[in-house]
Amino acid sequence: MRLAWLLALAPAIGLPWLWLGCGGGSAGSTGSGGSPSSPLSSYQPKGCSYSVTLPDGLDDPSMGSSGTGADPAPVHVHVSWAGDPASSFAVNWKTGQDTKLTELVYGTDRSAVDAADGAGSGVTLQAGHTFIFGSPLFPTQKARIHEVHVCGVDAGTTYYYKVGGPGHWSAVYDVATGPKPGAAPPFRFAVLGDSRDDPTAFAAIEQKLVSEAPDFQIFTGDAVHTGVNQTDWDAFFEASSGTFHAQDAMARIPFMPVNGNHENLVINYFAQFALPGTMSQGEVADSEGEEWYSFNYANAHFVMLDEQPTGSALDAETQWLANDLAKVDRNRTPWLFAVHHKPTYTASNHSPDLDARKAWQPIYDQYKVDFVLNGHNHVYERSLPIRGFQPGTQDGALAQADSNGAPVNGSGTIYLVAGGAGAPLYGTGTAYYTAHTEKTRNYAIFDIDGTTLKYRALRPDGSAIESFIYTK
Amino acid sequence: MSSVPHRRALIGLVAAFALLVVGVGYSSRVGAAEPSGADRQADLIRQAERAEREERVDNAIRLYGQAIEAAPHARLARRARARIEWLGERSRGGAGPLAALMRMQQLAPGQLTVERLRAFEKEVDGFPPVRVRRESRQLVAEAWFHRLYRPLDAIHAYQKWLAEPGLDRADWQTATMGLALARAKLGDLHASIDALRRAGLGKKAETSFLEVERVARWACPLSFALIAAFVALSLGLGGWRGLSPSRLKQALSPGRLGVGAFAYALPVVLAKLHRPQTWRAMLLLAPASAGLLLLASVMGTGLDAARDRPGLRRLIVALGLLSQIAVGFLALYYSRTLLGMLVSMRALSR
Numbered sequence: 124m125r126l127a128w129l130l131a132l133a134p135a136i137g138l139p140w141l142w143l144g145c146g147g148g149s150a151g152s153t154g155s156g157g158s159p160s161s162p163l164s165s166y167q168p169k170g171c172s173y174s175v176t177l178p179d180g181l182d183d184p185s186m187g188s189s190g191t192g193a194d195p196a197p198v199h200v201h202v203s204w205a206g207d208p209a210s211s212f213a214v215n216w217k218t219g220q221d222t223k224l225t226e227l228v229y230g231t232d233r234s235a236v237d238a239a240d241g242a243g244s245g246v247t248l249q250a251g252h253t254f255i256f257g258s259p260l261f262p263t264q265k266a267r268i269h270e271v272h273v274c275g276v277d278a279g280t281t282y283y284y285k286v287g288g289p290g291h292w293s294a295v296y297d298v299a300t301g302p303k304p305g306a307a308p309p310f311r312f313a314v315l316g317d318s319r320d321d322p323t324a325f326a327a328i329e330q331k332l333v334s335e336a337p338d339f340q341i342f343t344g345d346a347v348h349t350g351v352n353q354t355d356w357d358a359f360f361e362a363s364s365g366t367f368h369a370q371d372a373m374a375r376i377p378f379m380p381v382n383g384n385h386e387n388l389v390i391n392y393f394a395q396f397a398l399p400g401t402m403s404q405g406e407v408a409d410s411e412g413e414e415w416y417s418f419n420y421a422n423a424h425f426v427m428l429d430e431q432p433t434g435s436a437l438d439a440e441t442q443w444l445a446n447d448l449a450k451v452d453r454n455r456t457p458w459l460f461a462v463h464h465k466p467t468y469t470a471s472n473h474s475p476d477l478d479a480r481k482a483w484q485p486i487y488d489q490y491k492v493d494f495v496l497n498g499h500n501h502v503y504e505r506s507l508p509i510r511g512f513q514p515g516t517q518d519g520a521l522a523q524a525d526s527n528g529a530p531v532n533g534s535g536t537i538y539l540v541a542g543g544a545g546a547p548l549y550g551t552g553t554a555y556y557t558a559h560t561e562k563t564r565n566y567a568i569f570d571i572d573g574t575t576l577k578y579r580a581l582r583p584d585g586s587a588i589e590s591f592i593y594t595k
Numbered sequence: 596m597s598s599v600p601h602r603r604a605l606i607g608l609v610a611a612f613a614l615l616v617v618g619v620g621y622s623s624r625v626g627a628a629e630p631s632g633a634d635r636q637a638d639l640i641r642q643a644e645r646a647e648r649e650e651r652v653d654n655a656i657r658l659y660g661q662a663i664e665a666a667p668h669a670r671l672a673r674r675a676r677a678r679i680e681w682l683g684e685r686s687r688g689g690a691g692p693l694a695a696l697m698r699m700q701q702l703a704p705g706q707l708t709v710e711r712l713r714a715f716e717k718e719v720d721g722f723p724p725v726r727v728r729r730e731s732r733q734l735v736a737e738a739w740f741h742r743l744y745r746p747l748d749a750i751h752a753y754q755k756w757l758a759e760p761g762l763d764r765a766d767w768q769t770a771t772m773g774l775a776l777a778r779a780k781l782g783d784l785h786a787s788i789d790a791l792r793r794a795g796l797g798k799k800a801e802t803s804f805l806e807v808e809r810v811a812r813w814a815c816p817l818s819f820a821l822i823a824a825f826v827a828l829s830l831g832l833g834g835w836r837g838l839s840p841s842r843l844k845q846a847l848s849p850g851r852l853g854v855g856a857f858a859y860a861l862p863v864v865l866a867k868l869h870r871p872q873t874w875r876a877m878l879l880l881a882p883a884s885a886g887l888l889l890l891a892s893v894m895g896t897g898l899d900a901a902r903d904r905p906g907l908r909r910l911i912v913a914l915g916l917l918s919q920i921a922v923g924f925l926a927l928y929y930s931r932t933l934l935g936m937l938v939s940m941r942a943l944s945r
Contacts, residue, residue: 231668279633279670299670308637311674320800320942323765336677338670348942355942365763472931547800547938559704563741572641584733586700 171274178409182255192221195291199360201373205397208301209278213397224288227271236283258351296374305455315566316343316498321545322362329372343498344383344464383464405439423458430479448490466497468538470552498542503565508535527591528558632666650694688723732756746780784809803937818921825914834894859885879926
């Protein structure tokens with residue numbers, strides 16, 4: 124009788140331990156919770172239609188848990204999209220290495236989120252994963268990163284959130300989801316790049332962005348000087364200008380970067396940003412699909428590329444680009460933007476990337492890409508509309524332009540170099556395709572309202588380098 | 596059986612149906628007459644932005660406020676709140692100064708003239724000492740220096756900016772940097788570098804640029820002088836005899852040209868392929884070094900006057916070596932690689 128009683132009781136005692144051991148208690152995941160013997164490699168965040176895959180070689184990759192260490196306060200908080208901007212957002216942050224709290228609470232009521240210590244009335248809790256990474260070149264620079272993905276939220280809505288865990292929360296930030304795909308309400312995005320050596324200059328531009336309130340920012344690469352040096356990344360995320368901290372912008376304005384030659388596809392880049400990651404042929408293994416990607420926002424489509432590959436990898440990326448643009452429904456998303464670090468049309472210090480021009484311009488021309496956004500040269504430089512090549516050459520042919528050098532009825536692609544967010548400025552040059560160029564720190568603001576695009580290029584003092592309106 | 600209950604039920608049903616029809620019709624008319632909150636908000640944002648462009652600041656703030664009320668949790672409400680904060684903070688000195696600043700900020704390329712900037716600078720002197728005046732000072736100083744290339748006017752403007760009350764550290768550093776660069780443009784590199792170091796800006800790329808320029812001021816003429824001295828001394832001591840056609844033909848044999856091409860052209864090709872940021876330096880360094888070496892080896896065969904004078908021979912060899920170093924320095928300087936190296940070293944030492 125006693126034996127029967129014990130046998131009946133055993134599952135009741137053992138089951139919770141089994142459940143905990145398999146990662147139960149985590150508020151936001153399906154998939155393996157990770158443990159020292161079976162590190163977390165991928166999982167599907169709760170409510171998300173995509174999976175998150177972690178690169179190899181990370182230390183202690185696992186779902187977050189309750190452990191805290193010496194530095195539990197979340198720092199380097201920044202937001203991006205790994206899924207549909209209309210229904211998701213993802214947040215990364217850093218803590219001390221011993222802190223494994225990886226939670227995010229969010230809702231539409233700021234005071235409720237501020238007061239929350241977990242899920243509650245109008246406040247949802249989402250958990251994520253955490254890991255330690257570091258470059259073998261700088262063995263003492265290991266960093267612990269946390270990442271949470273929030274999905275299934277409403278389009279066009281402002282959400283308030285904080286990250287960390289009970290007793291160790293960050294400040295409350297707000298982020299807005301995008302409009303429903305294909306919808307055409309007004310939206311705004313910023314373009315900047317090459318912050319590199321001057322975090323103060325970068326922070327000053329981020330401060331300007333807060334007052335412009337773009338819905339997201341495109342970063343054209345070279346965030347830091349030395350990609351494997353985590354000290355550079357720390358300086359980037361901790362950039363400040365006076366009393367303003369760049370984190371206050373980056374935690375609120377989704378940051379969508381491309382790889383630059385200074386990031387150089389190192390683990391520090393992929394580990395610290397959550398980007399759309401569907402692995403495709405040719406991408407480096409550590410990228411887990413983030414080396415190149417695309418996303419829609421309202422009635423615009425963005426392809427985010429990496430021009431560093433050569434040979435078969437470049438061929439694979441080119442094929443991916445062609446396939447991606449072929450699927451774009453121009454009735455729903457009439458605006459097309461391509462982004463990569465090295466420009467294919469520039470008259471400044473670094474020569475144009477002719478390999479990328481040869482591989483990609485035919486595709487840009489075929490699908491009538493509206494703008495190609497680049498960095499690399501630390502200047503402001505904008506081309507006249509270009510479509511096709513001059514006969515027998517690899518030089519772009521100028522297309523019809525209005526008095527401001529803007530396209531007429533989609534006549535051509537404008538190539539923009541916005542590489543002035545902090546790196547040492549270069550001298551300018553002019554070529555036959557140059558519409559405007561200036562040796563100045565700069566950023567660009569695109570306002571899209573249906574079929575009208577208002578473009579402004581700005582200096583850090585708020586003055587306009589140039590502006591024009593382009594209606595399709 | 597009585598028909599009254601049936602009749603009452605029927606009347607009740609018909610009345611309910613009629614009420615339903617009227618209610619639906621009314622609500623659809625209401626729905627058609629009034630746009631959704633989000634649409635109305637977008638419209639109000641457009642109106643507010645037009646008001647901003649037309650410098651009707653109070654109107655813009657009012658419209659942004661209405662946009663927030665239309666849909667307080669919607670995406671565009673954030674933009675409205677940000678603009679209200681920005682405009683409100685800068686309206687403290689009155690709408691006039693802000694409108695004047697916005698007018699200057701929106702000038703198209705080519706519209707900024709000396710007269711226009713001078714007039715605005717004078718107007719700024721009359722602004723109350725609030726944020727919009729500080730930002731106006733910044734615009735004026737940066738425009739004098741970076742857009743109209745008038746360093747003397749820029750120096751005065753940066754000094755006025757630095758004298759503004761309430762300047763935060765970031766603005767102070769930007770103004771200090773601008774002042775130092777403007778002074779450097781007028782020739783005073785030492786004082787500019789000194790000021791930047793004292794301001795804690797010693798590791799900035801602009802400071803590195805001035806330091807390189809300071810070195811180049813004496814190093815470039817010295818380099819050219821060394822190369823010229825080497826060539827002149829070699830020629831004067833009989834080196835010109837080595838430049839005869841037969842000796843040149845001997846010196847430029849296919850074998851030697853092949854070795855020279857391998858030694859000097861290959862690095863250029865490799866740099867172009869694998870280290871493009873050093874390619875320009877290689878492009879200057881390789882032919883200059885090769886040319887100097889060729890010249891030295893050719894002239895050396897004719898240095899009869901130095902044959903029995905070891906001191907002179909040693910001098911020529913020393914000048915030759917120094918000339919090679921000079922060629923290296925000039926290649927690194929003119930290709931901007933020297934500046935890039937200094938900036939990178941400072942970045943790595945952070």
